[in-house]
Amino acid sequence: MSALRFIFLIATILTVMTVVTAHNITAILSEFPEYSEFNHYLSETKLDDEINSRETITVLVLNNGVVSSLAGKHPLSVIKGVLSLHILLDYYDNKKLHAISDGTTLSTTLFQTTGNAPGDVGFVNITDLKGGKVGFGSAVAGSKLDSTYTKSVKQIPYNISVLEINEPIIAPGILTAPAPSADVNITGLLEKAGCKTFVKLITETGVLKVYQLAAAKGLTVFAPNDEAFKAAGVPDLSQLSNAELVALLQYHALASYTPKGSLKTTKDPLSTLATNGAGKYDLTVETAGDSVTLDSGVGTSRVASTVLDSTPLCIFTVDNVLLPTELFGKSPSPAPSLSPDVSPASAPAPDVLSPEPAAAPSPFLSPPAPPTEAPAGGPAPSDGPTADSENSNANTNGVDGVRALTLTTLGLVATSVSVMISFVLC
Incomplete structure (x- = not known):
């Protein structure tokens, strides 16, 4: 019995010691007004959500003057690409920068994960130039180390590190990327991307025009692939009224720019284009590592791939048709597979695009009311730039938080050990 108690208490101690320190880049940078512009654009491009969703990260910040100069010449989509190059998927602090093996290394950036980074464009070259200097530049062959490490801003070892550099890291071609236009060819x-059935449906019902109107301010589309419409359990869409079909298709989009990083940090239900007073028509998000799953209440669907992520428009493919409880509160009856050449029974598109007059008109079509039977839904070395930094105490602040957390953990461990000894001696 004593042995069993001992094992149980050891397991308890290990559980207590498993403490995860979360970070919030927006809150961290809010302490430093000289980075307010950088912080603003992290939020505007939703890169803050991507940073907060990762356990190990280094952010290379630029002061307000540098960011303003960059932002004044380029659209938001380009700014996002440039800032993505300043987010390293590894932990670097002052000590590690000056201890790089062989004096140089390549680090993967967030830009590399977008799928828009050919070759070495998504990597950054970090080189210890000695004499207390560290250079940064694109990893593309022939690129110069135009950026220099100036000081350490804040660290939560080995979770997040914020370092300042003096100039932006510019990879070849990143500033000439085409800006998204209002006439993006969504179809x-x-x-x-293999979503021809979905394209046929949104075109014939007029929902495509709703998407195009919403895209100017922000739009995220979850498009089921063609195989999703052939899956067992998918309802017979030809049995839906035109208004119900419109609601179903609007349910597959959000009236906001919500990239994958934002989805991964979402806690509350997401309103869709179908959301109105007649029903919630919302989605909940489940995450597991880098995987994102949408839950409609009737079933789930994995976010399979990113078709487009260019502020303010984001398009994903999903594995299953999203079925809202407002329309499919009961298990839907199986239907014949719907191919891209089969059109559901519906009224002409012009009738759908002519909503009834209302006191507060909306650019989105109004979905039907739900059926009545539906259920309710560390200090820097002296030779580093940080030695003279006015924010050198920032590191201490970050470490103090970890120390406090560590002391709390040690206290709990000590208590557990005392209890363990008492049990063993019994």
């Missing part, structure tokens, strides 16, 4: 992108 062309979706067809190429």
Whole structure:
């Protein structure tokens, strides 16, 4: 019995010691007004959500003057790409920068994960230039180390590190990336991604025009692939009224720019284009590592791939058709597979696009009311730039938080050990 108690208490101690320190880049940078512009654009591009969703990260910040100069010349989509190059998927502090093996290394950046980084464009070259200097530059062959490490801002070892550099890291071609326009060919992108059935439906019902109107301010689309419409359990869409079909298709989009990083940090239900007074028509998000799953209340669907992520438009493919409880509160009856060449029974599109007059008109079509039977839904070395930094105490602040957490953990461990000894001696 004593042995069993001992094992149980050891397990308890290990559980107590498993403490995860979360970070919030927006809150961290809010302590430093000289980085307010950088902080603003992290939020504007939703890169803050991506940073907060990762356990180990280094952010290379730029002061307000540098960011303002960059932002004044380029659209938001380009700014996002540039800032993504300043987010390293590894932990670097002052000590590690000056202890790089062989004096140089390549680090993967967040830009590399977008799928828009050919070759070495998504990597950053970090080189110890000695004499207390560390240079940063694109990893593309022939690129110069135009950026220099100036000081350490804040660290939560080995979770997040914020370092200042003096100039932006610019990879070849990143400033000439085309800006998104209001006439993005949504249907062309979706067809190429294997979503021809979905394209046919949104075109014939007029929902495509709703998407295009919403895209100017922010739009995220979850497009089921063609195989999703052939899956067992998918309802017979030809049995839906035109208004119900419109609601179903609007349910597959959000009236906001919500990239994958933002989805991973979402806690509350997401309103869709179908959301109105007649029903919630919302989605909940489940995450497991880098995987994101959407839950409609009737079933779930994995976010399979990113077709487009260019502020303010984001398009994903999903594995299953999203079925809202407002329309499918009961298990839907199986239906014949729907191919891209089969059109559901519906009224002409012009009738759908002519909503009834209302006191507060909306750019989105109004979905039907739900059926009545539906259920309710560390200090820097003296030779480093940080030695003269006015924010050198920032490191101490970050470490103090970890120390406090460590002391709390040690206290709990000590208590557990005392209890363990008492049990063993019994």
